[in-house]
Amino acid sequence: LSLSGRLQLTLYQYKTCPFCSKVRAFLDFHALPYQVVEVNPVRRAEIKFSSYRKVPILMAQEGESLQQLNDSSVIISALKTYLVSGQPLEEIITYYPPMKATNDQGKEVTEFCNKYWLMLDEKEAQQMYGGKEARTEEMKWRQWADDWLVHLISPNVYRTPAEALASFDYIVREGKFGAVEGAVAKYMGAAAMYLISKRLKSRHHLRDDVREDLYEAANKWVAAVGKHRPFMGGQKPNLADL
Template sequence: MAASSCQNVFLRSLVRRNYILKKNHHNIFLGNNRQLSFNRFSNDNLNINKSNVIRASLLTFGTAATIGGVSWGRSLWNRVSVVTERGLGLGASASFFSSGLSVVQAREIEHITRQTDTTGLKLTLYQYQVCPFCCKVRAFLDYHGLSYNIVEVDPIFRKELKFSVYRKVPILVYEGAKEDEQVQMNDSSVIISSLKSFLLTDQDLRQIVTYYPKIETESKGWMSRKVVEYSNRHEIMLGKPGKTNEMKLERKWRIWVDDVLVHNIPPNIYRTWNESVQAFSYIAEKAHFTSYEKFVIQYIGALGMYFVSKKLKKKYNLPDDVRSSLYGAANDWMKSVGKNSFQGGTEPNMADLAVYGVLSSIEGLDAFNDMVRETKIGPWYERTKNAVNTHQGAK
């Protein structure tokens, strides 16, 4: 009985040991398999990651490049498309300078002194030499024989405009007798209307500019920005009611210059890559820039405006043959002139000066030469040019 009991205990002990050994072996087997499975999984992941690293890197680089390209494109648009002044918005109509504010002397100031000037106005024009709107202002100043200073603005960096919240050209600064009497005028049509109102009346120029209040709106689209327009910008403030038919006609065509003619300029002078380079080479040649600045302006500007001109053509519903639109505008203008020497009759009016000023910005370029050859605008242009250069409007 005792032997049988001992035998049973021994057998149970042996079975228990075998069970434990089997269990341990099973656990070791599973553990090893798990380890092998884990190692295999890790190696597979490692292989996948190696292939994906390159893809992920390229994707990241491409995304960054795209974002950077869009940002650069928007910045370039803002800088080089300033020649289309109205399409990009305008600044404040009149900004009175605070005491002690000085103009950036980044470039040499050109002094235009006319013995015909009896106004006593001290004017400084901030401009791009071949900007159509700046040319329009210069045509008015030269025709009336006014003295003024010129500051050529770098169209890429615009360091010369650091004194101004408004960052577009043209800007005309009137410096009064006292430092707090200085006033800044923006927008070519406001500048011209203000000066003409001053020349025809005895009103104070600082008071006149207040007659052209600004209206701010927000443009739509992915390149949205604040747009500032001016009330009355084509009006001459004579201080009395009523307009003659001649004044109404003059005003009508001044508006046409800003709304129609000027929109034909960029798509025509930047129509092809060669014409775009030609235009910016002309810009770099006319302005006083360093060799580096000329290179940047000529090629970066040409590249930017080549693509911008396509957008402008679509925006203003111009035909694919943009030359035909330019010729049509020239013919429309000459119909308004008729058999007269000028639209103003025997002497240029403000519409004559505006059309001449805009077209003078492209004189010598292929677009201008083609227009003169294909239309009858040439003789009128030369007559107006002579009247401007000889200051026939000086009193």
């Protein structure tokens, strides 16, 4: 069996969540077969087995070993390390330990050490990146996507009450909601996210027209890739591209 064939993967997700979409993009690009469990965003009964209450969660069966991987960037780094190095996944996930921290709002959150770093030896790293600059660049832009780009989504898709309602109409159609839950989520969720998006706009010091921040971020990415390579990874996408 190939390395990818040894893994049985189950992804617990919200279909419209950008962090879940990022994991699906990675799995699809690497042709890793996986099952999807759509999580009900209200009850979250599908992940009641987990003390970690956010999605995505990836359950990975490797032989007799069943591992739970949390956090989209950890999932991607751990699986890429596995595909390149062939180390047991059970061992790899110990390189990304969770740590409790307090965020800017005074709320306790779980962070993961090393989450943008692939655990490769020198030969493997050289084979994959060709040099330290490419490795550092990939890490920088993966972190930028998590720390900046993703925060531009909510203020842009919930920009006005009408846009918020249209967004939640899509979320309810694509997600796993009951009929009553869906109706409540559509209107209550749209109203809540419209207000939250205004708070996010203020917290991240976005402009009055948040589209400008989104366009600027896209232009910044395009400029970083440059005109002389199709992807940041060169001739094929790297983890920053995905």
